[in-house]
Amino acid sequence: MNQNVTDASEFSKTSLPQLGQLDTLLRCHICKDFLKIPVLTPCGHTFCSLCIREYLTKEPKCPLCLNELRESSLRSEFLVNEIVESYKSSRKQLLESLKEATLTVDAPPIDITSESDGDDDIQIVATNKKRIQFRQDIVEPNKVNKRVPKNTSTFNNVKKCSKTTENLAQCPICQELFPLKVLERTHLDECLTLQSLGKAPKKSASLKDASSSKISDILSKKQKTTSPYEKENFHVNRYMFSANSGDRQRLPKTNFTSMSLNQIKHKLSSLGLPTNGSRQNMMVRYNHYEMLWNSNFCDAIAPVSESELKRQLASWEASQKTSNLPSSNGNTIASLMKRSNNGSSYQRLLMDFKTDKFERKLWIDMFGREFKSLIKEAKRGMLSTAKHEEKSSQGKAQETV
Amino acid sequence: MSRIVKEYKKIKKVLEGHGEAFENLIVQLAPVNEYDLLSWKATIRGPSDTPYNGFSIGLTIKIPSDYPISPPMVKFEPYKMPHCNVNFQTGEICLDILTRQHWSPAWDLLHVLKAIEQLLQEPVPESPLNVDIANILKEGDRTAYTGLVRYYFCGGT
Numbered sequence: 001m002n003q004n005v006t007d008a009s010e011f012s013k014t015s016l017p018q019l020g021q022l023d024t025l026l027r028c029h030i031c032k033d034f035l036k037i038p039v040l041t042p043c044g045h046t047f048c049s050l051c052i053r054e055y056l057t058k059e060p061k062c063p064l065c066l067n068e069l070r071e072s073s074l075r076s077e078f079l080v081n082e083i084v085e086s087y088k089s090s091r092k093q094l095l096e097s098l099k100e101a102t103l104t105v106d107a108p109p110i111d112i113t114s115e116s117d118g119d120d121d122i123q124i125v126a127t128n129k130k131r132i133q134f135r136q137d138i139v140e141p142n143k144v145n146k147r148v149p150k151n152t153s154t155f156n157n158v159k160k161c162s163k164t165t166e167n168l169a170q171c172p173i174c175q176e177l178f179p180l181k182v183l184e185r186t187h188l189d190e191c192l193t194l195q196s197l198g199k200a201p202k203k204s205a206s207l208k209d210a211s212s213s214k215i216s217d218i219l220s221k222k223q224k225t226t227s228p229y230e231k232e233n234f235h236v237n238r239y240m241f242s243a244n245s246g247d248r249q250r251l252p253k254t255n256f257t258s259m260s261l262n263q264i265k266h267k268l269s270s271l272g273l274p275t276n277g278s279r280q281n282m283m284v285r286y287n288h289y290e291m292l293w294n295s296n297f298c299d300a301i302a303p304v305s306e307s308e309l310k311r312q313l314a315s316w317e318a319s320q321k322t323s324n325l326p327s328s329n330g331n332t333i334a335s336l337m338k339r340s341n342n343g344s345s346y347q348r349l350l351m352d353f354k355t356d357k358f359e360r361k362l363w364i365d366m367f368g369r370e371f372k373s374l375i376k377e378a379k380r381g382m383l384s385t386a387k388h389e390e391k392s393s394q395g396k397a398q399e400t401v
Numbered sequence: 402m403s404r405i406v407k408e409y410k411k412i413k414k415v416l417e418g419h420g421e422a423f424e425n426l427i428v429q430l431a432p433v434n435e436y437d438l439l440s441w442k443a444t445i446r447g448p449s450d451t452p453y454n455g456f457s458i459g460l461t462i463k464i465p466s467d468y469p470i471s472p473p474m475v476k477f478e479p480y481k482m483p484h485c486n487v488n489f490q491t492g493e494i495c496l497d498i499l500t501r502q503h504w505s506p507a508w509d510l511l512h513v514l515k516a517i518e519q520l521l522q523e524p525v526p527e528s529p530l531n532v533d534i535a536n537i538l539k540e541g542d543r544t545a546y547t548g549l550v551r552y553y554f555c556g557g558t
Contacts, residue, residue: 005403005406007410007411009414029507030404030469030470030506030507031404032404032407032408032411033403033404051506054470055470058501059502059504063507
């Protein structure tokens, strides 16, 4: 029913069904979606920052192992964030090419090359190699494994790989370029284990420079057919230069029971939050904003602005209002219409006016009558002025006669 | 909200035959209607080697608006369920993972049904909602237990 809902079983029909595991592992166990701003618990589990923070306000324990867990002990995981993001950006292509590989394993190569005219000979070679590589992956995964971690036999390998697959990515640990699939499936794991064992191949700066110049050579040759270097390595670079800027303080938990209504209002307005609604509403609003703030400024690799947070808060509040209705069936137009009779709901609609969440239909429903009467009035006005002009022109005509 | 949509999709796949683990348990698990994923209906098979063997048992599931932070609310409905941990009148189930303290958002509806199956296999007479059946179980009278369950399922009042 929803096109955007993806799940791991999509890989079961491809030539690499075991990729489904990776797909599952990169998802949050609370929202079952890909990890968004992942955070690590002391017990070694990873969740979306917002998901786990929301749950921890209810129960102070890890959803997976049920061990005690405090919000303050969550740590952000920039690497996982970038892995998920880069995986997400290539997932669709990956799925399609894997499906294609299963479909065309026995078909002649012309089928594919006919689609992509241009430098024909290269393309044929490339697609052939690609296909063979897929087969190798299935039959002998060890072969790939063996070849990849040898950091010394570098550039021939890299060159070969760069021809065979179009998605190259740089390993954030050993700085080598690898096809994205190899990097994600095997190489990152190996590199990480090597590093944790203390055997990380440390490279001298000069070597690094040499490698990067070589890489840029290769890439400049490739550039005609693939996307630019920066785009390919966006996630790697973002990870490399990631740092918690720390220019925003963590918002503290607030104990509202001892505060007067005015103090609460003052607190909210000092953060630039709306102060309407009951005491309870304001407390809930502050708590949710605190969660959004801390998740954004403490955990996110690329924090959004405060005004974006406020927009998120507003749309969250709007969704809360509708889902807490006694009629219970969430976002149906009918239940919203009921609210509209209360008179205040156009303000809520107006809040989303500039975003994609704006409910156009409802808006039209609500003000359709007014719109129609305005249109009528305008038309009538136009008619009468037209008549007026006609009359006056007739009058003038008569005068002239 | 989008979480329950994902679960719905997964459940559909599982019931279509990818999940052998649930084949013996679930007859039906679907929302009452497609536009409202907050109320569900399920039918499960009574597990073998229990008095419920051979009967299909109906359940209703209500999804709270903050699911999966809060647990789903599951009841035996519309038919009365004779079980020592089920309230005979209301169908309410005494199961720890369905309470807020013990629920984990990492679980989903399939886990819940699995847990209910286990409850049918291993009733806990120590914390009863149906005292009569609990007493029978404490006495160890399997025959009476089986007879009583059969009586209710085969058209008892």
